Amino acid sequence: xxxxxxxxxxxxxxxxxxxxxxxxxxxxxxxxxxxxxxxxxxxxxxxxxxxxxxxxxxxxxxxxxxxxxxxxxxxxxxxxxxxxxxxxxxxxxxxxxxxxxxxxxxxxxxxxxxxxxxxxxxxxxxxxxxxxxxxxxxxxxxxxxxxxxxxxxxxxxxxxxxxxxxxxxxxxxxxxxxxxxxxxxxxxxxxxxxxxxxxxxxxxxxxxxxxxxxxxxx
Amino acid sequence: xxxxxxxxxxxxxxxxxxxxxxxxxxxxxxxxxxxxxxxxxxxxxxxxxxxxxxxxxxxxxxxxxxxxxxxxxxxxxxxxxxxxxxxxxxxxxxxxxxxxxxxxxxxxxxxxxxxxxxxxxxxxxxxxxxxxxxxxxxxxxxxxxxxxxxxxxxxxxxxxxxxxxxxxxxxxxxxxxxxxxxxxxxxxxxxxxxxxxxxxxxxxxxxxxxxxxxxxxx
DNA sequence: GCTGTTAGGTTAACATTGTTAATGTAAGAT
DNA sequence: ATCTTACATTAACAATGTTAACCTAACAGC
Numbered sequence: 001x002x003x004x005x006x007x008x009x010x011x012x013x014x015x016x017x018x019x020x021x022x023x024x025x026x027x028x029x030x031x032x033x034x035x036x037x038x039x040x041x042x043x044x045x046x047x048x049x050x051x052x053x054x055x056x057x058x059x060x061x062x063x064x065x066x067x068x069x070x071x072x073x074x075x076x077x078x079x080x081x082x083x084x085x086x087x088x089x090x091x092x093x094x095x096x097x098x099x100x101x102x103x104x105x106x107x108x109x110x111x112x113x114x115x116x117x118x119x120x121x122x123x124x125x126x127x128x129x130x131x132x133x134x135x136x137x138x139x140x141x142x143x144x145x146x147x148x149x150x151x152x153x154x155x156x157x158x159x160x161x162x163x164x165x166x167x168x169x170x171x172x173x174x175x176x177x178x179x180x181x182x183x184x185x186x187x188x189x190x191x192x193x194x195x196x197x198x199x200x201x202x203x204x205x206x207x208x209x210x211x212x213x214x215x216x217x218x
Numbered sequence: 219x220x221x222x223x224x225x226x227x228x229x230x231x232x233x234x235x236x237x238x239x240x241x242x243x244x245x246x247x248x249x250x251x252x253x254x255x256x257x258x259x260x261x262x263x264x265x266x267x268x269x270x271x272x273x274x275x276x277x278x279x280x281x282x283x284x285x286x287x288x289x290x291x292x293x294x295x296x297x298x299x300x301x302x303x304x305x306x307x308x309x310x311x312x313x314x315x316x317x318x319x320x321x322x323x324x325x326x327x328x329x330x331x332x333x334x335x336x337x338x339x340x341x342x343x344x345x346x347x348x349x350x351x352x353x354x355x356x357x358x359x360x361x362x363x364x365x366x367x368x369x370x371x372x373x374x375x376x377x378x379x380x381x382x383x384x385x386x387x388x389x390x391x392x393x394x395x396x397x398x399x400x401x402x403x404x405x406x407x408x409x410x411x412x413x414x415x416x417x418x419x420x421x422x423x424x425x426x427x428x429x430x431x432x433x434x435x436x
Numbered sequence: 437g438c439t440g441t442t443a444g445g446t447t448a449a450c451a452t453t454g455t456t457a458a459t460g461t462a463a464g465a466t
Numbered sequence: 467a468t469c470t471t472a473c474a475t476t477a478a479c480a481a482t483g484t485t486a487a488c489c490t491a492a493c494a495g496c
Contacts, residue, residue, distance in 0.1 A: 036483060052444055057483065112330065114398050129404060137405055162408045166392070166417045173391020180329065184336050186347060187355055190380045199384040202424030211429060254454065270473055275454070
């Protein structure tokens with residue numbers, strides 16, 4: 001036994017298959033309306049088999065969220081690169097918006113779903129939280145911190161968490177209203193991308209010491 | 219029969235009882251986890267009885283939302299009275315925030331719950347939609363329209379719907395993030411009221427032609 | 437090579453969900 | 467006195483997440 005051949009029973013990639021199928025189905029049909037039986041059918045197993053790999057349906061969701069939060073952080077690191085912190089904040093917002101538009105159902109379960117008793121994996125928290133390379137919130141917070149430190153923001157805006165939460169909250173609100181309400185006819189909804197971009201720019205203009213420094217978009 | 223004694227069968231307030239109980243339960247336990255059977259039990263009827271008054275569970279939610287939206291509009295009309303449209307916008311935001319802080323679970327099902335097949339009552343739509351006295355969104359939109367008409371906003375901000383949606387979205391985002399995420403330990407959340415108020419003021423400052431005109435709060 | 441453990445699978449069932457069909461009943465209208 | 471309608475019941479349906487009981491083949495250690 002040369003030590004490395006772990007792999008009990010041929011391959012144990014069933015677990016991976018479950019995750020892939022579940023993500024795909026959650027994303028296309030929404031968490032609540034996807035059934036364990038349907039997942040099992042697509043994978044050509046019995047529903048019970050899934051329970052040998054995940055405690056229950058909610059644990060399946062939690063694990064997908066963890067993976068997707070990390071992917072979002074990677075997305076930020078890859079696409080929000082400007083050295084100027086204010087420009088970077090806008091780039092983060094645009095990356096966030098892009099993610100939300102491309103994966104609305106994933107967005108829904110990541111940011112709009114109350115998970116009862118969120119049992120976060122200890123290792124995951126230890127290696128991820130506060131690390132801008134893996135934690136998307138930390139990445140945004142860091143940009144805000146730099147903007148404050150460089151004296152770019154108005155003097156009353158000195159708490160990086162508060163600034164980060166205001167910016168995140170603003171964009172998130174725009175996105176989530178569209179997800180929840182845009183299929184009702186009550187409000188004449190404007191284009192999400194335009195509104196959210198304008199919102200970010202307006203907020204930045206209002207936060208900056210020198211509003212003329214605010215980035216613009218066509 | 220002096221014509222006015224409608225009331226078939228004694229009183230037909232069963233319907234009202236169902237609404238009251240359902241609102242209370244939805245607000246305390248969330249829409250999905252409240253069962254028709256549980257509602258029926260609290261009202262001392264069989265589950266089937268509910269279906270004589272409401273088409274299904276979703277229709278029950280829809281009707282509650284309609285009533286509560288009107289209450290919110292009344293709240294706006296009563297407490298957001300400044301003649302100056304910009305001041306009024308901030309007052310609306312504060313009233314909205316107050317409502318959300320006082321009734322977080324009603325807020326949840328009013329603004330954060332996807333209603334499947336929302337079948338709005340025709341009469342309700344006809345008498346309410348677009349009427350600032352009954353439609354909370356219309357009340358906000360009207361304040362934005364006045365601000366635009368008075369030339370207070372930057373020239374690119376000329377669509378009252380877009381401005382209203384940006385403001386609503388911003389505050390809503392702050393509120394809903396707190397509702398969904400604040401009991402997780404991941405982020406160091408700041409005080410909701412402070413953050414949301416600062417967010418509104420920053421947005422207004424960024425939207426105004428003359429930022430110095432922006433309202434302030436202690 | 438035999439044996440025990442265990443990862444990973446199956447079948448069958450359970451309790452709970454929203455919802456409906458069939459039926460009863462009593463009040464108001466004719 | 468009879469008909470209609472509003473409102474309730476009982477019983478059942480199909481679908482859900484989940485679990486108990488059981489099977490089976492692969493690996494580990496003797």
